Amino acid sequence: MICRMRQWIPGLDVVATYRVAWLPRDLVAGVVLTSLLVPQGMAYAELAGLPSITGLYTTIFCLLAYAVFGPSRVLVLGPDSSLGPMIAAVIIPIVGSGGDPGRAVALAAMLALLVGLMMTLAGIGRFGFVADLLSRPTQIGYMNGLALTILVSQLPKLFGFSVDGDGLIAEAAGFVRGVADGETVPAAVTIGVTGIVVMIVLRRWLPKVPAVLAAVVVSIAAAAVFDVADRGVDLVGELPRGFPPFTLPWLSWEDLPLLIGGAAGITLVSLTDTISNASVYAARAGQEVRGNQEMIGIGSANLAVSFFQGFPVSTSASRTAVAVQSGARTQLTGVVGAVLILLMLVLVPGLLRNLPQPTLAAVVIVASLSLADLSAVRRLWKQRRVEFSLCMAAFLGVALLGVLPGIAVAVLLSVLNVFRRAWWPYHAELGRAAGVAGYHDLRSYPDAERLPGLVLFRFDAPLIFANARAFREEIRRLARVEEPPRWILVAAEPLTDIDTTAADMLEDLDEELNREGISLVFAELKDPVREKIDRYKLTRTIDPEHFFPTIEDAVAAYRAQTGAEWVAADPSYRRQS
Template sequence: MRVLPPGVRELRGYRRSWLGRDLAAGAVLTALLVPQGMAYAELAGLPAITGLYTSITCLLAYAVFGPSRILVLGPDSSLGPMIAATVLPLVAAGGDPERAVALASMLALLVGVVMVVAAWAGLGFVADLLSKPTMVGYINGLALTILIGQLPKLLGFSVDADGLLQEVAGFVRGVADGEVVPAAATVGIGGVVLVLVLQRWLPKVPAVLVMVVLAIAATTLFDLGSRGVGLVGELPQGFPPLTFPGVAWSDLGLLVGGALAIALVALADTISTASAFAERTGQEVRGNQEMSGIGAANIAAGLFQGFPVSTSASRTAVAERAGARSQLTGVTGAVLILLMILLLPGLFRNLPDAALAAVVVTAALSLADLPAMARLWRQRKVEFALSVAALAGVALLGVLPGIAIAVGLSILNVFRHAWLPYQTTLGLVDGVAGYHDVRSYPAARRLPGLVIYRFDAPLLFANAKTFRDEIRTLARSEPAPHWIVVAAEPVTDVDTTAADMLLDLDRLLDEHGQALVFAELKDPVRRKLERYGLTRVIEPRHFFPTVEAAVETFRARTGAEWTERVPATAPQGPAPPGVPPPRPPG
């Protein structure tokens, strides 16, 4: 049976009553797509027109290959600095727009291929490599980088600098040297204030469109071009032909590295956005299909002088509020932009560059999430530190190193939890069924000669020494236990390094008349221990299905009775009946 693309399959369920809403939402969406597309293209170091080419192709491609009815793809403020960081170092000094466009288009193709291959391999889980704290730090660092980079353009001058600190110094120097263009600064700062006020008090009004229209009107009325205000100028008429970008083989190394980073950020952004909107529309998020849809959109953009794209939460929200019901909204937006390029290329001739900078600055302000940083500070200082480290990595080392740092910190945080997991001993709590953490219940009772120990992680090479050291510490405690029962329900895995450690630990305890006992081992873990040969060395009677069974067996053999919890420093008491006292642990 012929397999149809997800977007085509969605058409089967299309309702005629949706048509009017989709067309109207597409018209509203276009008002946001055009200025943002142009602004984000310049943020990426590319001609403004490429933002419109990109918007058209990615919207059409995702409408065919994307699984979501409502997600809107396009140029994104979070990807702009990453594209610039990848492409601009490869462009000769002085800049070559055609070479920059070719490199950006190849970057989009590579991002698309990475996405499609990852979807085919079922690698949607890689989005989880960016934990929430490090993603918050990365995004805040990105917002800071964008904001500082756009301030000179907002005030009508430019800065030639590499890195955040140099950009700050260049901006301060430019202001001190009188390079600010008053008319451009008025347009730029006024545009930022206008957009923020409208978004805050009149959220249904297309704030960006209103600002752009007023900026064009002011330029025409007061002839701001003659007052030193930079203008977008006439856009090229027509749509570019299907073209495979030509780049040198020597450029591919940096492009591939940038493509991997961009694909990771785009995927994480898309999955989170898709999940949020799927909850509202009742759709199910299909991670691998989303990867394929984004991949197809990037490939299409790359073949028509575009650059990498991602999902936009703000544009998706606009489409949803405007009544969008399907991807026909995006198709409508793409057609309207195409008609504008073909029939009205001079429409944005008098749009000030400072107005585009205002679009980017407001986008950067919306990216920043300082309340999330404050919440991390209140809730968990370690994750706050990870977030700050990711922010500093982006701000001080650059966008691409910053994403590498964010991923590395996320992985290290997972490793830290595995290396130093939570571990405790359990006791009997009056009136509460089962056995419970003595830290939460200090009055919990214990059995003389028995310790119930819980290790809340898989047993791996990274934490085998931690487990061993804690068991040896318990074995040396006073009064010395005869049985150490491992409540193993949280142990989801045991690797070969940990298995060898368990063998050595069992022999050491046996030498001192003590026993290592396991309770509640999961069946897959028990089978692994059998493969490793542990069940032939550790006595079979030292494996129990439940902690309760282990405790009752110990009580039956020793006659021990529950007592008040004995402090670890208490002197050793007499051995329970029938059990010889252990020799001093070595």
């Protein structure tokens, strides 16, 4: 019973196996991590269109919940730059730009509740494979589009003004108009750009220095010395004092469809990000990823924040890296961070009142730059143009259609790419190449030998309804030549399945070929596939003697029957290829 509880509540296992020697490292890592959690939490809350205080509430409770239910000992959760625009894309159309902040907070909390339920149920149901719906090329394109969207959305705030715009193009146009109309606040630009430079320089040349904290300290000092508030720069102001209130999320029924759609997209992105980060750090520690428990951990964190005016969260690669570099050994690091933030709200809520808003914009912009991966785009261009096209289509989907439609486009493209490979799989005619064991593609070995009257054909996919016609037409092409073959031998090792549609096609095709004096022969069929052929009763038309365990056995049988000898490749094939 206890072992089962420790399996479902990993925090119990941490408590039972904790070593006192780890305590100093976890405490130090928690203090260092807090310097990143506070400004990022506030910045990502505003990115999501919410009051900055909700970012701190969210950070506190997601860290505590994941410490109990999360299986990873080092992953750090919190508000995330990739989720911020998605949350805003759901909330803003409902409450409107500049609408009631209270309603926006309630909607965000309900969104977190839905994400938590979806993620937890997916974990219990073992649906971790859903993360595979975003292929790597489409994920790269989506993240690059998201990075550009975030960057453009934060530029007006960095320059000290605001714009009304829905989508990347409208926001970019509004920013250009604002600059042209002289709305720029020079002091805001100075502070924001200084913050960006400080963070980039420190991360590159002094990675052990907490770059975000340094930028925050510099900007607060500058705000005090130069009295930037009188120069038109907006400040964060004093945060609400005390413990975040327990609040039940609420919504109206007409809001539910948009919230469910947004929650599904956020769940998918959060799940993909979580599994990716968990895999990286588990590999470094020599551990296995518990994908389903990770979903339960993330789901529990979202459920927890939903009752304390929070919004959806995910794992953070940057914050996890800071925790690991600072010596974190367990989730006590996150608990320390949560407690320190809570103490700040209770004891010194005015600590960050002089933090300039352009600095928060700078934090988000630097985070958006880390989302972009231009080198991966260049690599796709060089390695595989089809996947480069998928990447760019996903990028344009986010940039032109918006964040939520963009992820729908990315998922659709990923799924269509899978079907494309199933619909039109690679296929090849094989021959015997000199000095190379086995039988090989004549495109790669145009001088390979062949047996007169025998066509060796390989179809690199399961034979299903989607590609049955393509298989049939290729077999017909091989049969309709000037000197028709006697056997068409299918090297069937890649055929991992044959469905009923394909079975009907094979029956008709075999009868058609038999009328022309051609035999359809199979070699190396897997046992489960061979059993399906028997179940479909295909041996009524296909001679049971025409199934061979290996290609060599089939070739030997053909040669014994016909007396054929190996000959050099037909020059006409070499010309065609």
